[in-house]
Amino acid sequence: MSQPRPDLAPDADLSREEMETLQREIADVAVFDDAFAFDTDALSNPLAATSSGGQPPVVVGIDQSFLTNADGDQDRALSAVVAMRGGEVIERVFAVTPLEIPYIPGLLSFREGAPILAALEELSVTPDLFLFDGSGRIHFRQAGIATHMGVVRDVPSIGVAKSLLCGSPRGNLEDLSEGTTVGIESNARVDAPDGTLLGYAVQTRQYESPNRYINPLYVSPGHRVGPETAADIALALSASYKLPEPVRLADKYADDAKTSLDD
DNA sequence: GCGACAG
DNA sequence: ATCTTGTCGC
Numbered sequence: 001m002s003q004p005r006p007d008l009a010p011d012a013d014l015s016r017e018e019m020e021t022l023q024r025e026i027a028d029v030a031v032f033d034d035a036f037a038f039d040t041d042a043l044s045n046p047l048a049a050t051s052s053g054g055q056p057p058v059v060v061g062i063d064q065s066f067l068t069n070a071d072g073d074q075d076r077a078l079s080a081v082v083a084m085r086g087g088e089v090i091e092r093v094f095a096v097t098p099l100e101i102p103y104i105p106g107l108l109s110f111r112e113g114a115p116i117l118a119a120l121e122e123l124s125v126t127p128d129l130f131l132f133d134g135s136g137r138i139h140f141r142q143a144g145i146a147t148h149m150g151v152v153r154d155v156p157s158i159g160v161a162k163s164l165l166c167g168s169p170r171g172n173l174e175d176l177s178e179g180t181t182v183g184i185e186s187n188a189r190v191d192a193p194d195g196t197l198l199g200y201a202v203q204t205r206q207y208e209s210p211n212r213y214i215n216p217l218y219v220s221p222g223h224r225v226g227p228e229t230a231a232d233i234a235l236a237l238s239a240s241y242k243l244p245e246p247v248r249l250a251d252k253y254a255d256d257a258k259t260s261l262d263d
Numbered sequence: 264g265c266g267a268c269a270g
Numbered sequence: 271a272t273c274t275t276g277t278c279g280c
Contacts, residue, residue: 063270106268108269145269161269162270
């Protein structure tokens with residue numbers, strides 16, 4: 001059984017090359033297959049009494065917003081964490097930490113990892129699953145923020161991104177019907193054999209009629225979850241909105257908490 | 264050199 | 271991510 005790896009936590013003081021080396025190490029220990037004990041069917045059902053007789057699993061959604069100083073510069077990141085069980089919110093916490101580095105595609109976890117880990121420390125319930133706003137295995141070095149955080153805490157995790165960082169869709173992504181998934185495989189930009197399945201484009205919501213259509217989500221394994229299960233869970237946790245509820249609520253909480261701070 | 268690029 | 275009104279469609 002794997003263990004938490006606090007030694008692999010993101011360090012914003014590392015050189016860019018060291019960050020990339022750390023990401024390859026993280027991808028190496030990450031598990032991109034189902035390796036969890038909770039009951040997937042009980043994720044969104046409030047009354048689900050699991051086969052083992054316990055409570056439904058605790059799903060935690062995580063998202064960030066940014067705070068500005070007097071000069072108008074973004075100087076702090078706010079991480080919002082929303083814990084849900086059986087479709088209901090059971091706890092919310094957030095943490096603010098100073099921003100050390102700018103946003104660099106592929107190095108997001110080194111910018112946002114500190115506030116996330118700090119916020120997770122505040123959580124009193126024990127998470128069974130993390131849902132991140134960002135990529136997991138769909139990443140140049142197969143170590144997006146969902147993978148990085150999942151490995152450090154050794155908690156099953158899934159990356160839910162609104163746009164595609166890298167990789168190639170195995171089919172057309174325009175105007176997919178609700179519930180449809182399209183595989184995303186590695187290409188030359190990804191540190192994996194070409195054709196490796198990295199995740200799925202997932203159409204959680206779609207308009208009924210013509211003209212406009214909603215873009216899919218890009219769901220990928222973070223840690224201890226396989227690509228199919230990750231896509232299934234994203235669909236199961238999406239209600240009336242495009243984003244799965246835990247992520248959508250974390251997104252809103254990050255915004256509300258930010259507003260309540262610099263009011 | 265040129266293009267791509269989560270949040 | 272963030273800055274932001276109106277506006278198209280159900």
